[in-house]
Amino acid sequence: MKTDDRLDSPIAAVCREKGMKLTGQRRTIAHVLSESDDHPDVEELYRRAVAVDPRISIATVYRTVRLFEENGILRRRDFGGGRARYETTDHGDHFHLIDVDTGTVMEFDDEDLKALLAGIGARMGYEVATTRLELYGRRLKKKSRQAI
Amino acid sequence: MKTDDRLDSPIAAVCREKGMKLTGQRRTIAHVLSESDDHPDVEELYRRAVAVDPRISIATVYRTVRLFEENGILRRRDFGGGRARYETTDHGDHFHLIDVDTGTVMEFDDEDLKALLAGIGARMGYEVATTRLELYGRRLKKKSRQAI
DNA sequence: TTATTTGCAAACTCTTTGCGCTCGA
DNA sequence: TCGAGCGCAAAGAGTTTGCAAATAA
Numbered sequence: 001m002k003t004d005d006r007l008d009s010p011i012a013a014v015c016r017e018k019g020m021k022l023t024g025q026r027r028t029i030a031h032v033l034s035e036s037d038d039h040p041d042v043e044e045l046y047r048r049a050v051a052v053d054p055r056i057s058i059a060t061v062y063r064t065v066r067l068f069e070e071n072g073i074l075r076r077r078d079f080g081g082g083r084a085r086y087e088t089t090d091h092g093d094h095f096h097l098i099d100v101d102t103g104t105v106m107e108f109d110d111e112d113l114k115a116l117l118a119g120i121g122a123r124m125g126y127e128v129a130t131t132r133l134e135l136y137g138r139r140l141k142k143k144s145r146q147a148i
Numbered sequence: 149m150k151t152d153d154r155l156d157s158p159i160a161a162v163c164r165e166k167g168m169k170l171t172g173q174r175r176t177i178a179h180v181l182s183e184s185d186d187h188p189d190v191e192e193l194y195r196r197a198v199a200v201d202p203r204i205s206i207a208t209v210y211r212t213v214r215l216f217e218e219n220g221i222l223r224r225r226d227f228g229g230g231r232a233r234y235e236t237t238d239h240g241d242h243f244h245l246i247d248v249d250t251g252t253v254m255e256f257d258d259e260d261l262k263a264l265l266a267g268i269g270a271r272m273g274y275e276v277a278t279t280r281l282e283l284y285g286r287r288l289k290k291k292s293r294q295a296i
Numbered sequence: 297t298t299a300t301t302t303g304c305a306a307a308c309t310c311t312t313t314g315c316g317c318t319c320g321a
Numbered sequence: 322t323c324g325a326g327c328g329c330a331a332a333g334a335g336t337t338t339g340c341a342a343a344t345a346a
Binding site: 297298299300301302303304305306307308309310311312313314315316317318319320321 | 323325326328329330331332334335336337338340341342343345346
Binding site: 189190207232 | 309310311312313319320321
C-alpha cells in the first residue's frame, strides 16, 4: 500500500521504534487509535479504520490489535457484553466506572485504593500482579451527590 | 425421569420454594452445585452432573444455570478465558484473588475496601450498583509475607 | 528480492435456540 | 393429562487461522 504521511501518529512512531513492519493498514489503525480516547471494540475500530482507508479487513484489525497488545501499545479490557475493548496504554494504570444506563466508561485512579489492594493481597500471601476493578453504577441526583 | 431422593439438596429445596418444576436434571444439577465450593464453568458442571446421571445434555446445563442465575441461586463470574464460571450465592458478597500460576480462585472480603469503593463512586456522582474486582497475583515466598 | 502481512472464507469456541418427544405435577 | 422441559443438532456471535496474493524493507 502507498505510504500516506498524513497518517503518521505517535503510535506509528512506536511501531517503527519496535521494529515492526509499518504496513499501510497498521499505519491507519495506529492513527485511529491515537485519535481515540475511549474504549472501542474491534468492530468499532474497524469502522473507524475503514472510514480512513477502505482497503482494510476486520481480520487485520484483530491481528493488529493483538500485535499492539503484545507490544504494550494497547491494553485489552473486558466490560462484559462478550466483546473485548481496547485502550491505549499511554495514560497509565487506572480503574473504570461504567454508567449502567448509558454504557459510558469513565476512568479513575486512587492511591489509597491501590495501597489497600496490595495490602490485602500481601495478607493473603500474594503479590498482586494485575487488578481488574470495575464499578458499575447509576448517576446520583445532584442533591445526594457527595461534596468532593 | 424417576425421582431419586438421594439427590435432595439445599438448592433443590430452594427450587421447590420458588415453584420451579423439579425435574430429574435440575435435581442433579442442584445436587452437584450444593456439593461444589469452587467456581466451575458449564463444561465442568456438565462433567460432574453426567457422573451422577448420564441422561443429561449440556444444553440443559446451560439452561439450568441461567434459570438458577435468574432466580438468585447462582452468580455468574467471568475470570477471563472466555467462559463463564458460576458460584452459589449462599455465602454472600465477596471479591476474588486468582493465583496466576495455578488458576486457583480464592475469595475475600473487606469492609474498608467496600466503603472506599462506595466513596469513590459517590465522589464521581454515582451510586455503585455492582463491583467487579479481581486480584491476579503470585504466591509470595514465606519470608516476605506480611504479618496478619 | 523475500520474509511478512493481508484478505477472504472457513474453522473454532462458547452459548443459545427451534423442534419434536418426554415427563413432572 | 398437558404444558414445561429435554436432547439433539443447527445457528449465532466473537475471534482465529490456512492459504494464495500483495507488499514493506
